[in-house]
Amino acid sequence: MSADAPALELDGVHSYYGESHVLRGVDLAVERGENVALVGRNGVGKTTTLRSILGLTPPREGSVRLDGVDVTGEETHDIARRGVGWVPEERRMFGHLSVEENLRVATRPDADTAAKVEEALDAFPALRDHRDRDAGDLSGGQQQMVAIARALVGDNDLLLVDEPSEGLAPQIVAEVVDALGTLADDVTLLLVEQNFPMAMDLTDRFYLLDHGEVVESGDSDAVSQDDEMIRRYLSA
Amino acid sequence: MIDLLTLAFVDVLIDLLQPGTIARIVLDALSKSALYVMIASGLSLIFGLMGVLNFAHGSLTMIGAYLGGAVMVVTVSAGMNGPARFVLFFLAIAATFGALTLLGSAVEVTLIRPIYDREPLFQILLTFGLVLVLDELARIVVELNGLQPRSKWQAAIGTAPVFLSNWYTVAGVSTRGLYLFEVLLGALVVAGIWAFLTRTRYGLYIRAGSEDPEMTRALGVDVRKAFTVVFGVGAGLAGVAGAVLMWDPRFGATVPLSVETLLVAFVVVIIGGLGSFRGTVVAAGIVGLTDALMTWLFQNHVAFPGLPEMVTFLVLVGVLIVRPQGLFGVAEVGGH
Numbered sequence: 139m140s141a142d143a144p145a146l147e148l149d150g151v152h153s154y155y156g157e158s159h160v161l162r163g164v165d166l167a168v169e170r171g172e173n174v175a176l177v178g179r180n181g182v183g184k185t186t187t188l189r190s191i192l193g194l195t196p197p198r199e200g201s202v203r204l205d206g207v208d209v210t211g212e213e214t215h216d217i218a219r220r221g222v223g224w225v226p227e228e229r230r231m232f233g234h235l236s237v238e239e240n241l242r243v244a245t246r247p248d249a250d251t252a253a254k255v256e257e258a259l260d261a262f263p264a265l266r267d268h269r270d271r272d273a274g275d276l277s278g279g280q281q282q283m284v285a286i287a288r289a290l291v292g293d294n295d296l297l298l299v300d301e302p303s304e305g306l307a308p309q310i311v312a313e314v315v316d317a318l319g320t321l322a323d324d325v326t327l328l329l330v331e332q333n334f335p336m337a338m339d340l341t342d343r344f345y346l347l348d349h350g351e352v353v354e355s356g357d358s359d360a361v362s363q364d365d366e367m368i369r370r371y372l373s374a
Numbered sequence: 375m376i377d378l379l380t381l382a383f384v385d386v387l388i389d390l391l392q393p394g395t396i397a398r399i400v401l402d403a404l405s406k407s408a409l410y411v412m413i414a415s416g417l418s419l420i421f422g423l424m425g426v427l428n429f430a431h432g433s434l435t436m437i438g439a440y441l442g443g444a445v446m447v448v449t450v451s452a453g454m455n456g457p458a459r460f461v462l463f464f465l466a467i468a469a470t471f472g473a474l475t476l477l478g479s480a481v482e483v484t485l486i487r488p489i490y491d492r493e494p495l496f497q498i499l500l501t502f503g504l505v506l507v508l509d510e511l512a513r514i515v516v517e518l519n520g521l522q523p524r525s526k527w528q529a530a531i532g533t534a535p536v537f538l539s540n541w542y543t544v545a546g547v548s549t550r551g552l553y554l555f556e557v558l559l560g561a562l563v564v565a566g567i568w569a570f571l572t573r574t575r576y577g578l579y580i581r582a583g584s585e586d587p588e589m590t591r592a593l594g595v596d597v598r599k600a601f602t603v604v605f606g607v608g609a610g611l612a613g614v615a616g617a618v619l620m621w622d623p624r625f626g627a628t629v630p631l632s633v634e635t636l637l638v639a640f641v642v643v644i645i646g647g648l649g650s651f652r653g654t655v656v657a658a659g660i661v662g663l664t665d666a667l668m669t670w671l672f673q674n675h676v677a678f679p680g681l682p683e684m685v686t687f688l689v690l691v692g693v694l695i696v697r698p699q700g701l702f703g704v705a706e707v708g709g710h
Contacts (some may be wrong), residue, residue: 192592218594230589232582243582244593247575292594 143206145170145326146191151200153183153190160186162350163200168296170205173327173336175358178347184330185227187347188298191328192224193217204277204296219246223289225299227330229281233274237265237284240273244288258287262317279310286317296326303333315340386675397545399666405553407662408560409622412615413498414642414654415567416608422584422649423604424495430504432636434474434609436512438616439627442470450533450591459535470617471610478609482602490601497622505632513629534621552621557620562572563611564655571651580604586651641686645693647703656701664689 144167153161160183168174176184189195191202193214201210209217219222223244232240239256245254259266262283268276273342282302287298302318303311312332318329318340331337338344338358346354389395417431445466450475467568489496513523521527538552571577583590583597615635619625625634642661646653654681681694693700 194588194592213596213603214588214591215594215596218592226589226591226592232585232589234585235578235581239581240580243573243578243590243595251575288593350530 143173144168145205146328147151147203148187148191149200149201150205151187151190151197151348153186153195153197155186160178160195160350161190161197164190164347164350164352166345166352166355168326168328170295170326170355171199172343173322173329173341174348175341176328176330176347177332177334177337177344180332182323182347183350184347185300186350188300188328188330191217191298192222193297218294220293221293221295223292223294223297223325224281225285225289225297225302227304227312229278229285231273231276231281231284236270237273237276238269238282240288241291244292246292249293254291254293255367258291261286261321262292275309278306279313280316282306282310286314286321290321290325296328297321298328298330300330300331303331303336304327377710381673386671390670390675394546395670398549399663399670401544401549401557401585401670403545403659403663403666405556405662406665407658408556408558409615409619409625409644410638410661411560412563412611412618412657413653414639414646415563415651416611417639418643418649418651418654419567419580419604419659420608421643422603423580423587424486424490425494426605427494427501428605429498429607430481430508431499431612431637432610432632432634432637433508434478434612435513435616435635435639436627436629436632437477437508438470438474439620439625439631440512440516440614440616441473442466442529442617443527443533443586443620443627445469446633447466447530456536460537463535463538467614467617470613474613475606475610478612479602481605481609482605486605487598487601502519505636509629509632512632516629523629526628527620530620530627538621550623552618556618556622558619563614567651574648576600576603580646606619611698635682644700645690647700650700650702653700657659660689661686679701 146166146168148164148166151161151164152159164183166174166187178184186195190197193209193212197210201208203209204217205221205224207220209220232243232247235243241255241258242251243289245251259269265280265283265287268278273281276284286299286302289299299318302314306314315336318327322340327341328334328336331340338361341358344355344358344361345352361368391400393536413431413435416434420426420428420431446462449466453668454462463592485500485504486497489500515525529600534552538550538555540551542551542554544550569577571581579590579595579597579600582593583595583600587597612635615629616631619631619635620627625631638661642657643654646655646657647659664686665682668685672678672681697703
């Protein structure tokens with residue numbers, strides 16, 4: 139581990155689904171404590187980038203480094219234990235487990251599980267009344283809260299958040315944005331989001347992905363007003 | 375004709391409603407359900423977590439029957455007293471569980487793990503191949519020891535501790551000690567698995583992994599290790615069921631026990647819902663009760679060979695028509 143190395147660094151990552159070449163040499167870096175957005179149209183490889191970081195879709199070329207340590211080829215559970223939390227697209231609750239059990243699965247084996255769960259419920263008080271309910275019975279917004287809390291409860295310092303606003307009503311999206319905004323101060327965040335204004339509001343920098351490559355990057359504040367770029371790369 | 379049928383039906387009903395009859399059927403149903411839950415729970419756990427239909431499960435039960443018997447034949451001497459046999463019997467059960475757990479773990483690591491990423495057909499072919507190999511090996515070993523593969527192992531049956539072969543009166547009905555032991559052991563197995571799944575961290579991993587193995591891995595859980603543990607424990611439970619069946623006069627150690635128990639296990643887990651332990655427990659109760667009721671009917675009123683098996687399969691068909699995923703099944707389970 140190197141003290142001045144980025145929290146996350148992708149160097150020329152190529153990933154495939156079968157023979158389909160999805161990522162074509164992705165380079166990006168996220169510094170410790172930084173909040174970075176990964177934006178782009180549907181199907182350009184945003185989710186695959188997160189999956190490649192976690193080893194769920196292992197890169198065939200290039201490298202993934204966490205705090206300067208090359209984790210390419212490591213097992214997913216080993217990468218996760220290095221402090222990487224994942225809030226996946228569509229939330230992926232364990233629907234037949236209670237909210238509390240969803241959180242307990244994600245705690246570290248050596249942690250004080252009960253204390254960690256209470257911390258998570260303190261951070262998301264709306265979940266406290268539902269702790270014994272099956273997660274599958276919750277609303278979409280509540281499930282998103284559980285997904286975020288679950289990614290945090292394992293003492294992770296790098297969060298990979300994939301489309302947190304997807305399928306949620308605007309009012310619920312506002313709550314999710316509040317929650318992410320609060321925790322963004324304490325962790326390193328790589329956010330994949332279709333809602334471009336929301337992504338820019340929550341992050342310091344952005345990477346724009348197109349056809350499996352990073353085609354643009356910069357400060358989120360500057361690009362918010364750049365209508366030409368939005369039109370060129372993000373419009374359907 | 376209709377009058378005759380009505381009379382016959384009333385006759386059966388009157389007989390059935392006798393207190394002694396009901397108690398006898400319930401006791402028989404409980405002991406059969408206990409056996410079925412022991413046989414099927416390993417298969418259900420393995421499919422629930424791993425999505426692997428282990429066709430070799432019945433072979434593991436058959437090996438457990440011979441292994442349990444072998445431990446007793448080797449260790450029990452003719453003049454041995456009751457308490458010593460009692461202790462050895464439990465040691466035989468424990469040894470069978472340990473040996474089959476190790477065998478199951480070894481099978482998972484060496485044979486099944488390399489093909490997790492292949493189509494499910496590969497796992498079916500592999501475990502079916504294992505059935506052929508294990509059953510043929512058992513046949514060879516049994517014949518080399520001068521036994522008939524299709525006949526019950528009488529020498530081993532004679533080693534049973536007294537409490538298994540004695541008869542006891544429960545609710546006015548005389549029943550074998552073995553049947554009461556089966557009920558007790560079945561209840562302990564259910565309670566043990568339930569507590570393991572709901573009260574331990576590893577049980578939580580297994581339940582989460584059954585729903586979404588990929589998400590579970592992304593939370594830092596080594597799901598593959600859980601696969602090995604579950605496959606091993608599932609095999610161990612199959613072995614324990616076999617070791618009990620060894621002394622049950624309705625079964626006994628034979629090589630075809632492999633196929634007989636596999637069929638029962640499949641019926642139970644399909645009725646209960648593939649991968650649902652709760653479903654397996656409920657389905658074992660349903661199948662045990664159906665079997666006991668039909669056995670009583672066959673023995674007392676309807677001389678129709680194969681009646682219990684036929685009705686059990688009709689229940690299976692009925693459940694599949696009304697609820698194809700089984701009583702407690704979910705649309706998708708398991709995975710790698």
